[in-house]
Amino acid sequence: MTIHRPAGRTGGRGRRAASLAALAFAACASPESGPASEDAAAGAGGVADLVILGGRVMDPETRLDAVRDVAVANGRITDIAEGGVAGRDTIDATGLVVAPGFVDLHAHGQDTVSAKLQALDGVTTALEMELGVYPVAEWVASREGTAPIHFGATVSHPGARTKLLAGFDVGHSVMTPPGEASPFEFDAVYGAIDDDQVLELNGLIASGLEEGGLGIGFGITYTPGASRTEIYRVFQLAAAQGAPAYVHIRGENSGGTLGAFQEVIANALATGASLHIVHMNSSADEMARMTLEMIRGARERGIDITTESYPYTAGSTRIESALFDPWEGRSDEEYGRLQWSGTPERLNAGSFRRYREQGGWVVIHGRSEETNEWIVAQPDVIIASDGIPYLYAAIHPRGAGTYSRVLGYYVRERGALSLMDALAKMTILPAQRVEGFAPVMARKGRVQVGADADIVVFDPETIIDRATYADPAAPSEGVMHLLVEGTAVVRDGGLVPGVYPGQAITSGTR
Numbered sequence: 001m002t003i004h005r006p007a008g009r010t011g012g013r014g015r016r017a018a019s020l021a022a023l024a025f026a027a028c029a030s031p032e033s034g035p036a037s038e039d040a041a042a043g044a045g046g047v048a049d050l051v052i053l054g055g056r057v058m059d060p061e062t063r064l065d066a067v068r069d070v071a072v073a074n075g076r077i078t079d080i081a082e083g084g085v086a087g088r089d090t091i092d093a094t095g096l097v098v099a100p101g102f103v104d105l106h107a108h109g110q111d112t113v114s115a116k117l118q119a120l121d122g123v124t125t126a127l128e129m130e131l132g133v134y135p136v137a138e139w140v141a142s143r144e145g146t147a148p149i150h151f152g153a154t155v156s157h158p159g160a161r162t163k164l165l166a167g168f169d170v171g172h173s174v175m176t177p178p179g180e181a182s183p184f185e186f187d188a189v190y191g192a193i194d195d196d197q198v199l200e201l202n203g204l205i206a207s208g209l210e211e212g213g214l215g216i217g218f219g220i221t222y223t224p225g226a227s228r229t230e231i232y233r234v235f236q237l238a239a240a241q242g243a244p245a246y247v248h249i250r251g252e253n254s255g256g257t258l259g260a261f262q263e264v265i266a267n268a269l270a271t272g273a274s275l276h277i278v279h280m281n282s283s284a285d286e287m288a289r290m291t292l293e294m295i296r297g298a299r300e301r302g303i304d305i306t307t308e309s310y311p312y313t314a315g316s317t318r319i320e321s322a323l324f325d326p327w328e329g330r331s332d333e334e335y336g337r338l339q340w341s342g343t344p345e346r347l348n349a350g351s352f353r354r355y356r357e358q359g360g361w362v363v364i365h366g367r368s369e370e371t372n373e374w375i376v377a378q379p380d381v382i383i384a385s386d387g388i389p390y391l392y393a394a395i396h397p398r399g400a401g402t403y404s405r406v407l408g409y410y411v412r413e414r415g416a417l418s419l420m421d422a423l424a425k426m427t428i429l430p431a432q433r434v435e436g437f438a439p440v441m442a443r444k445g446r447v448q449v450g451a452d453a454d455i456v457v458f459d460p461e462t463i464i465d466r467a468t469y470a471d472p473a474a475p476s477e478g479v480m481h482l483l484v485e486g487t488a489v490v491r492d493g494g495l496v497p498g499v500y501p502g503q504a505i506t507s508g509t510r
Helices: 015-024 112-119 136-143 157-166 195-210 228-241 257-271 280-300 322-327 349-358 369-377 398-413 419-426 428-435 439-443
Strands: 048-059 064-073 076-081 087-092 097-100 102-104 123-134 150-156 216-219 245-248 275-277 305-309 315-318 338-340 361-364 381-383 455-458 479-484 487-491
Touching (some): 048 076, 097 419, 102 398, 102 428, 112 123, 112 398, 123 136, 123 157, 123 245, 150 157, 157 216, 216 228, 228 257, 245 257, 257 275, 275 280, 280 305, 305 428, 338 349, 369 381, 381 398, 381 419, 381 428, 419 428, 428 439
Parallel strands (some): 048 087, 123 150, 150 216, 216 245, 245 275, 275 305, 305 381
Antiparallel strands (some): 048 064, 064 076, 097 455, 315 361, 338 361, 455 479
16 A cells, blocks of 8 residues: 655645545555655664654554654654664653654644643644634744744634735734734624725735745634635635635524535535635534535545544633624523633623623533544544633633543543544644645654654553643643654653744745
8 A cells, every 4th residue: 555645735635535545454565664865864874862762653654553662863763663773862661652743733822831731732733724824924933943842824814804904914813912902803804805805815815825824724703704705716716826725614693504514615626625624523513423424525526625623522712703793692591601711600691791892712611522522533533622822821721631631531531532543633634634735744743764753752541631621721641752853842741941943834845
């Protein structure tokens, strides 16, 4: 069996079927083989910078699952062997799992505080793909030298829309300091645009792709002024640029859940754009089985489409956003599903209106754990945190505990899915989603010779999330070591101080 590795700047059409087949069956190629490079060979035949000794090496792409030593030099994996590898430094991984570092496609927490919590949760690459950023180049520059883990973002459709209609940049759309106006409140999210303005909008987005945006990020429910025609035209741009579309579908006031899924699937079919639907769990809720059936059907018929979920029954977003427009006039029982972040307070009609005027974050409870577990167990649904920034306040546990929760609760305690399948959903599947537009990702999400040394070493018997709705910033336990391009960010279960090896992941980078 050949593992398909696309080259060049494409949306990755056709790759997904090959990827899923590779995960369903053991690869015939040698498990220790991988993307070769001259840089990776630099340590071969000599002494490695670091050797991870005697761990259970698990690589979901090749299905390698065996006790091996893993050698690292110059930021790459240089050898995977049964012993006899020399290194200037060593990590004893006896009894531990050595896996690719986790790739999070949906990390709003693009700041150093949030990144450190994600590192303790096993994440080596955290990308802001849903709402994205605008402008891209300035945002990338602002993060350089301050990132413990790799970072990157799409071009924000809402951000470009705000630039067009309001004339200013919103930067990172959810990273709003206390006391500043939220971009979710601006009139630009409700304003309609004509055909000429759509061309201007696409020009702004295209410039963001040239600056390194990893695709186009849509928050359609947050921009009710965006017509179906406008969204379709931006999908056309995505297809023309080979840029994946990462989409938060329309909200509940748009004609129903199925209609919202059908809109973006039809857009992908008609334009040829690659499509990733974010947080299927919160978007579909109890319609998850039907919507995943639709996604799989579209994939079987040639559409490059993927989706993701986070392992919690509660979501979170800003209460002043358009998502809550349909909530006016609901019962106190319905408002009671909302928890004011950082407090135990549940809302009622009066507090809902008051907080809408004030602005801020709420936690949205009420989804079924049975459906939640079913979604987590699906082998083709990527794990992504949708983590909220921790820079200003602790809001929701998913930014700190998503990956350890899957491994500790759903794999070990519940037996809902195998360890290998869970790791695939955290590593190779998200890496393959991105690598067609950012080829550097073809070296991530893998433990193979030549791959980047983005590696997590964890204890499968103890790994667990500790973050809760009452204490959302509690670090996970069980991640013993974490390497980002060969540099230790976590060592012996604790963060290494003053280390920032994270690099920008941008479109076209190799």
